[in-house]
Amino acid sequence: MSDSDYIKTVWTVDKIRMRVDYETSEEFHFAVNGDGHGLADKSNKVILSFNDIQVCYSKELDIVNAILNTEDKNDFINTLGEFKIELDTITQSDMSHPVDIFNLYKRVSIFWKETQQILKSVSVKRLIDSFLEDFHQEWKFYARMNAVGLLNIQMYHDLDPRDIINGLIKYGDKIYKSKSKLTWNDVKLIANEAKQDKKLDLYVRWLQSVPELNNEYETAARVHDLALSNWKKTLGTGVRTFIDPIYTNASETAKRFRHFFKEQMNMTCGNPKIIHTCKYQFQFREIQKLCKEYGHTSAPRPENICSNINYKDPYLKLGPFKLEHLNTEPFVEVFHNIIYDDEIQWMKDMSRDYMDLAYLTGDSKDKVQDPGSLRVKVAHFGTTGQLRILNNRFELATTLTIQNPNYRYNSESYQVVDFGLGGITEIHLDEAELPTVSSVSIGGGFFATNILYLSNNIAGGKTVFPDAGVGVYPEYGAMIHFSTKEYLKS
Incomplete structure (x- = not known):
């Protein structure tokens, strides 16, 4: 041919x-x-991969179904109420959605350990024992891991924290909605992890999204503007900030941060050997644009x-x-x-x-x-x-x-x-x-x-x-x- x-x-x-x-x-x-x-x-008992998450959730559903068929059902429902968890947020969760996954980790660390103590059924207790043996870590461990994960999703796709809090992930022409939501305590946790990772812009944005955290937001805004005043340290150590101060009464040095930022950007981006550093620290919008399309x-x-x-x-x-x-x-x-x-x-x-x-x-x-x-x-x-x-x-x-x-x-x-x-x-x-x-x-x-x-x-x-x-x-x-x-x- x-x-x-x-x-x-x-x-x-x-x-x-x-x-x-x-x-x-x-x-x-x-x-x-x-x-x-x-x-x-x-021996590494950590829920980490997508497959781990699916296996963990499947076993959680087995426990819920077992409890609902025992005399412990009413005590279980009452415990859910004390933790402000609705039953269908467990049984109808989307284990591909970041917010529902975040709340699965919380239940593994906190809820199921507490629930085990009030149940009477020996068979159910054994199920939970096995479940915790396979997946449990203290919330301090899982909280840090998952907060950073949510920050990555928000940062690289330029998402509004308010949408994430309400279980909405917007990508392309689609909106993915979770069954559960984030609490204001979750938001405070995520914001503090952003601060720990020197992402002061995200620290401010998450606290700004929840009225209950207004005092914390005002503190974060002052920390942010102070970082702009100390511009040499901020730019030299890779701290992420906005390029303008939040408060109008910020110092004159903070108000000139945009100028210092552009100077440092020109020096860094003019060196072809560290162009990747330039993109991450000074031209991150280009990365976001590619990620979100x-x-x-x-x-x-x-x-x-x-x-x-x-x-x-x-x-x-x-x-x-x-x-x-x-x-x-x-x-x-x-x-x-x-x-x-x-x-x-x-x-x-x-x-x-x-x-x-x-x-x-x-x-x-x-x-x-x-x-x-x-x-x-x-x-x-x-x-x-x-x-x-x-x-x-x-x-x-x-x-x-x-x-x-x-x-x-x-x-x-x-x-x-x-x-x-x-x-x-x-x-x-x-x-x-x-x-x-x-x-x-x-x-x-x-x-x-x-x-x-x-x-x-x-x-x-x-x-x-x-x-x-x-x-x-x-x-x-x-x-x-x-x-x-x-x-x-x-």
């Missing part, structure tokens, strides 16, 4: 069927080798097109890769429908027992850690078994050698990542500006990254490239392929 005849065809292909040497493997498991790790540490975001350039890629391979002509080009320098591309439902489910199922806690810091998890840095669970796997099939497909799509059995440094091991409430990977560089000793020792460091998206019905969660003005929506079954080196300039 000629290329011109191929273009005229009206066939549609449901699945790319690779030749036998690409799509078969004698192994049907996740094999762990030197680049991976073993089973997860079961639904779908893929890129500049309307002539080369940014969608195409069917076959590399003149006769097999791929029947089922070409569907490529969307979003940026050239650095290149950012999306391969649509490159992994299928059964493969995605297999990957989730097989990685579940290997998922372990991961902090956003580089410290060992054995050290005392800030719960606010707990955002994700990760499993690492070498390219063996069924993963070899995917590996072959990705090599064919990208024309790169991802795995060479004679050279272990072709690529990192696979990482299966499951984010929790407000899970995020902060802005960073995958590769240093200049070569390092470690990168040279393994052949030159990273020059490309692939990310597969394994979840559907997602609001938010975009991968953004603020320097390039590109945002990639986490489309189910797609793979983003991007460079970490500049090809045209160096």
Whole structure:
């Protein structure tokens, strides 16, 4: 078949069927080798990943149903009233909604521990014992973790705290409503965590959203304006503020903060080696804009097109890769429908027992850690078994050698990542500006990254490239392929 005849065809292909040497493997498991790790540490009793949340909520519903069929029903209903919890806010919660998830954590830490003491049914007490054994942490721990998660969601998507308090998350043309809401005590907690993390703008905004916290808001506003007066320390330590004071009687220095801010921004953003710092500290609006827009975001350039890629391979002509080009320098591309439902489910199922806690810091998890840095669970796997099939497909799509059995440094091991409430990977560089000793020792460091998206019905969660003005929506079954080196300039 000629290329011109191929273009005229009206066939549609449901699945790319690779030749036998690409799509078969004698192994049907996740094999762990030197680049991976073993089973997860079961002693880590923390609800963290999205899967953890679903499992925890399912067990909570089992407890509620068990109680409602015992003589403890009335005592249980009375206890709910004392905690100002309505029964249907438990039974009808949306465990994809940040506010309902936040309140699940509160119940695990506080409500169920108290409720256990007043119940008489031995079987129900045993259920709750097991539930607490698997999921309980003190509220101080979970409060910090979840407050930071909500702050991340609000900050990156530029949401109004008043909407979040009332259980409303606006994304694109949709509004997601929770069954439960936040109390003013929750708001105070979240605001104080924002202050602890040096986000004084969020500290003020959350307190301003609730009339009961007016006194706290006035204190926060004074703290904010004082930070503007001490502008050198504020700008030098990455404290987030508004660029104008809140009170009209603020000091003259505070009123000149906008001027100092612009001066520091010009100095920082003029240094190409720290452009990512510039975007985070001084041009965060650009990141917010990319995060809050639904779908893929890129500049309307002539080369940014969608195409069917076959590399003149006769097999791929029947089922070409569907490529969307979003940026050239650095290149950012999306391969649509490159992994299928059964493969995605297999990957989730097989990685579940290997998922372990991961902090956003580089410290060992054995050290005392800030719960606010707990955002994700990760499993690492070498390219063996069924993963070899995917590996072959990705090599064919990208024309790169991802795995060479004679050279272990072709690529990192696979990482299966499951984010929790407000899970995020902060802005960073995958590769240093200049070569390092470690990168040279393994052949030159990273020059490309692939990310597969394994979840559907997602609001938010975009991968953004603020320097390039590109945002990639986490489309189910797609793979983003991007460079970490500049090809045209160096």
